[in-house]
Amino acid sequence: MKTKDRILDIARTMIAEIGYHGTTTAALAKRAGISEGTIYRHFENKEDILLHILQDLDDKYSAFLQTLRSARDGDHGTIERILQGHVQFSMDNLADLKIVLSSYALLSPSKQSMTTVIERMHEFFSECMRRSMEMGVIREVEVDPTAKTLVALLLGVMQLKVYWPDMDGDFDPQAVLFVRRSLVPEA
Amino acid sequence: MKTKDRILDIARTMIAEIGYHGTTTAALAKRAGISEGTIYRHFENKEDILLHILQDLDDKYSAFLQTLRSARDGDHGTIERILQGHVQFSMDNLADLKIVLSSYALLSPSKQSMTTVIERMHEFFSECMRRSMEMGVIREVEVDPTAKTLVALLLGVMQLKVYWPDMDGDFDPQAVLFVRRSLVPEA
Amino acid sequence: MKTKDRILDIARTMIAEIGYHGTTTAALAKRAGISEGTIYRHFENKEDILLHILQDLDDKYSAFLQTLRSARDGDHGTIERILQGHVQFSMDNLADLKIVLSSYALLSPSKQSMTTVIERMHEFFSECMRRSMEMGVIREVEVDPTAKTLVALLLGVMQLKVYWPDMDGDFDPQAVLFVRRSLVPEA
Amino acid sequence: MKTKDRILDIARTMIAEIGYHGTTTAALAKRAGISEGTIYRHFENKEDILLHILQDLDDKYSAFLQTLRSARDGDHGTIERILQGHVQFSMDNLADLKIVLSSYALLSPSKQSMTTVIERMHEFFSECMRRSMEMGVIREVEVDPTAKTLVALLLGVMQLKVYWPDMDGDFDPQAVLFVRRSLVPEA
DNA sequence: CATGAATGAGCATTCATTCAT
DNA sequence: CATGAATGAATGCTCATTCAT
Incomplete structure (x- = not known):
């Protein structure tokens, strides 16, 4: 290397x-x-190292979103795949995630990076939900604030999994179910 | 003073x-x-200052939970009041919250404090849900992982509101609605 | 008190x-x-406390010398009594001795105090030896440097006893004998 | 340098x-x-500097003892050479000596260093005296406490010479004579 | 490309002393 | 006589950054 x-x-x-x-x-x-x-x-300096790490994460997340986009087929299972995919992505990039989560409150490059991620996540969720609503596979909800709610949920889930792994107990399938009950109308 | x-x-x-x-x-x-x-x-030293701040927050949260407990009446609105109450509590103690959120990943006293809060929140949510389920005002769900999901959601909502206030746009009523759709059976 | x-x-x-x-x-x-x-x-200040302690020791040593002076009888046993008396005095005023011994090298009041003690000790030993020589109970030696030798010996003995009590093993009777052999002619 | x-x-x-x-x-x-x-x-820190200085002194004293050992010939002059040698060594390493003498009462590394020196000095004196006694060049005395007496004397002489150079007046030849009278039987 | 000695501003903490009450 | 909160200069130590080799 x-x-x-x-x-x-x-x-x-x-x-x-x-x-x-x-x-x-x-x-x-x-x-x-x-x-x-x-x-x-x-x-250039110590911060520059952090910048590179953040840029790498950014690239990885972009690629990940690209994969998700191309893999979606619009059925009612999409939302699950997206959520599970994000959790998986977090676990695959644990170190980077820890770095961002532990520093975005204090270091502006981290804050900037996290902002970008959150905005893209929000945009992606909005887009997916709008599509799914058009296809009638999820309920009619207000897209923007609901997407924010999903972002918030994901942000919280990541932190629980990263910093309290003992408490986790693999609760994310139930988290997905929680979302499905809220969004997908009962058969 | x-x-x-x-x-x-x-x-x-x-x-x-x-x-x-x-x-x-x-x-x-x-x-x-x-x-x-x-x-x-x-x-005693710099950390001792942090410890006092964390202890104060701990006390305030204890008092807040006490208020919530005594105010609950068990109807299907309970879950909304709890969520909104927590969001309100976060806004009322913004500085303390920022301190905990920005340092629990790196400072052990903060981590300890955050762990306590999360555990109590989880316990409180579990208890409320169990009660509500007995009264038939919410769906039958798996209590423990669903409570964790709620904790995660709240954790995420707090962060979004604290660190991205511009993005917020008052999405929490829709977040409450999101939860209600997932937990409360349609009339 | x-x-x-x-x-x-x-x-x-x-x-x-x-x-x-x-x-x-x-x-x-x-x-x-x-x-x-x-x-x-x-x-007045911290040093003033030290000054008082040193003055007390000074007074105690003056009184001690006065006792020795009045008790001496001029026979060849005198030298033993003086040496043993000094060792005894050290043990009786251990704390003060430790203070002086541990600080005379660095604190000028202590140095001054120690200087006074040493000069008086030297003077006292010289005086005793001169007397004893006149009485013919000890050998003819050069008074001044021999008195200094005795002062040095006593200084060393005190330190060994104060700081290496484990090593001591009650060697002072032999130290007295050592001096006696050097000063008192064999019968 | x-x-x-x-x-x-x-x-x-x-x-x-x-x-x-x-x-x-x-x-x-x-x-x-x-x-x-x-x-x-x-x-590593300030104390580490002291440690290095003490170690240097330790090494120098070891080398000095080695020289003394190889130079001894066992005649009745040995004891003089040892005493004079130690006084000379003290003068040659005045700064180091002052450091040890002024701090062994309060700093444990210094105390440890001084303890080692004293023990080696004691051992060396004992060994020399035993040899000299076997060769019949000094009186029959109790080796251990007499060696301690010599250590004490040397310790005191060093201090007088180091801290009261004005008073000194080159008294050490008479100190050597003092020891000789005590240990060497008259012709 | 790599080194590692040197820098100097900055940090948490200590402590003898003062002074209003 | 006594208090104890407040002071502020000083201390040992850290660390990102520089630069001659």
Whole structure:
């Protein structure tokens, strides 16, 4: 692996574990087996490392949304696939998620990144719901605030799964059911 | 106001704004109009200030739950009142909430505090749902994972309202409706 | 006991245990059951407390020398009594001794105090030896440097006894014998 | 000279002059012509500097004892050479000696270091005396307490020479004579 | 590309001393 | 005489960043 990628990799792990402020350049260099100065050969400064990590996550999420879009078939199962897909995506990118969730309140690049994710998520959900409503597979609801509700739910689920894994107990199938009962009219 | 309370007050504001690590004792003292040494006459160390803030929040949440408990009357409106109450409580204690939400991932006292809140919230929701189910005002659902879903939703709603107030657009009435559709059988 | 004396008493104990710098006015006040401000009602500053302790030791040593002077009878046993007396005096005033021994190198009042003690000890030993030589009970030796040697020996013995009590093993009778062999001609 | 050695050198001087607590990292850095942070590139913390100084002294004393051991020839002059050698060693390592003497009562690393020195000194003296007694060049005395007496004497002599150089007046030849009279039988 | 010594501003914390009550 | 809250300068230590090699 290239030095730059090793730095990013170690940084991802460390920031996820002990936070952005807790991750010192000295410790990062040591754990990556390089000298402290080398970090500055590849990144402008410490924040730049975070920016790269956030950009990577952004790209991964874009690709993920693309996959979801192409895979949808518009039936009433769509909503489930979307929710489960997002949970799966969270688990697949745990470290990145931890980084964003633990820092968006305090670091503006993280806040910016999280804002983008949330906006795209909201847009995607809105779009899906509008389509499904047109096809008559879900109830007639107010799209915008309902999409926000779904975003909120997903945000909360991720956090519960990330930070209280002990409590989890695999409650997400029931969360999906919860959403289905609210959106899909009974047969 | 007593010096100790002034310190707590300013600290609450500052930590909510710029985080625990961003809040330096020097800046805190300056903004409180006292000398740095005075802080240590009232608190053991910087973390002790955080502990006091968290304890205060804990007490306020306990009192809030007590109010909710005594006010419930078991009809199908209960669930709405609980959700709206929690949203209201969040808005009334915005600074404290920001502090917990922005630090529970990294500071163990905050994590501990948040864990307690979540557990109590979960327990309270479970209890309410069980009661409502017995009275036949909500559907028969699996209590535990559904309560977790509600906790997750609330956690997400709070964050959206706290950190993306611009996006909010007062979506919480629709969030309540979302929950009602999922839990309350149609007339 | 008067407040002033209680402060002095606690201070003596604390400085002997943890040194002058280690003894904070806050801890001293707490242990003496008074407020920090009260200390400054009785003493000009922290150093003033030390000065009082040193003065007390000075007085006690003066009185001790007076006793020795009046008790001496000039026979060859005198030197033993003087040495043993000094060791005894050290043990009786352990706290004060620890204070002086641990601080004379760094605090000028202590250095001054120690200087006075050493000079008086030297003078006293010289005087005794001169007398004993006149009476023919000890060998003819050079008084001044021999008295210094005795002072040095005593200084060392005190330290060994104070700081390495485990090692001691009651070696002072042999130390006295060591001196006797050097000074008293064999029968 | 390497930066690390310069720091050690200046620290030795400063600690000898104004004590360990009196020597601040800021003053040390300034006097060494480096920044404060540089100190921590070479030493873990302030105590670590002291530890290095003590270790150096330990090594020097070990080497010194080795020299003494190889140079002894067992005649009745041995004891003189040992005493004079120790006095000389003290003068050659005045700063280190001052550091140990001024801090062993309060700092545990210093205490530990001093304890080691005293034990080795005691052991070495005992060994020499036993040898000399076997060769019949000194009197039959109780080895252990007499060795302690010599240690005490040496400890006291060092202090007098280090802290009261004005008073000294080169009394150590007479101190050696004092010991010789006590240990070596008259011809 | 890589190094690692050096920097210096910044941090939490301590403590002798003061002073209004 | 006594209090105890307040002070503020000082301390040991950290850490992102620079730069000569």
